[in-house]
Amino acid sequence: MAKKEKYGYTHLSAGELLRDERKNPDSQYGELIEKYIKDGKIVPVEITISLLKREMDQTMAANAQKNKFLIDGFPRNQDNLQGWNKTMDGKAEVSFVLFFDCNNEICIERCLERGKSSGRSDDNRESLEKRIQTYLQSTKPIIDLYEEMGKVKKIDASKSVDEVFDEVVKIFDKEG
Ligand code: C5P
Ligand code: MG
Secondary structure (H helix, E strand, C coil): CCHHHHCCEEEEEHHHHHHHHHHCCCCCCHHHHHHHHHCCCCCCHHHHHHHHHHHHHHHHHHCCCCCEEEEECCCCCHHHHHHHHHHHCCCCCCCCEEEEECCHHHHHHHHHHHHHHHCCCCCCHHHHHHHHHHHHHHHHHHHHHHHHCCCEEEEECCCCHHHHHHHHHHHHHHHC
16 A cells, blocks of 8 residues: 555645646646746746645545645745745644755756656756756755754655655654
């Protein structure tokens, strides 16, 4: 059984939701999203939070007990964080943040490998270098903020998939 099932979480990936929205021919945001993703920049939060909130609301409307979410790739910058606080104030509690820590070179290598089959427009060296810059400038400070609140659970993600998974399981057994 997948852990998210065991612990009753619904997994939502901000990047995945944005990629789906980009594919939706009825969306007015498709082009903008593509441009941001290719440039490794963070899409304005109004778009991302509305996608996340819609998924959360739909999940809970279908089953009121499904009110625990594992949100992947969010918040990625100050704008994301402000949008979350504004929209979720009094509605959601952040229990903890999983930080998959891994050095740049390994991340780039893994994404280039993934790029052989992912079809993602940002799995190329140029976009990846930009993503690293965005991470250092905009995302790392957000992780630091959560760190100050004592909410960060750090995992050494340079290890193998199985080892990383075991670390995650330990955290969920304790916290989830
Ligand atoms: O997390 P993932 O690798 O799927 O993110 C891919 C891209 O999606 C990011 O580099 C960024 O352009 C966009 N994204 C975003 N805001 C988020 C998550 C992802 O703009 N919160
Ligand atoms: Mg992601």
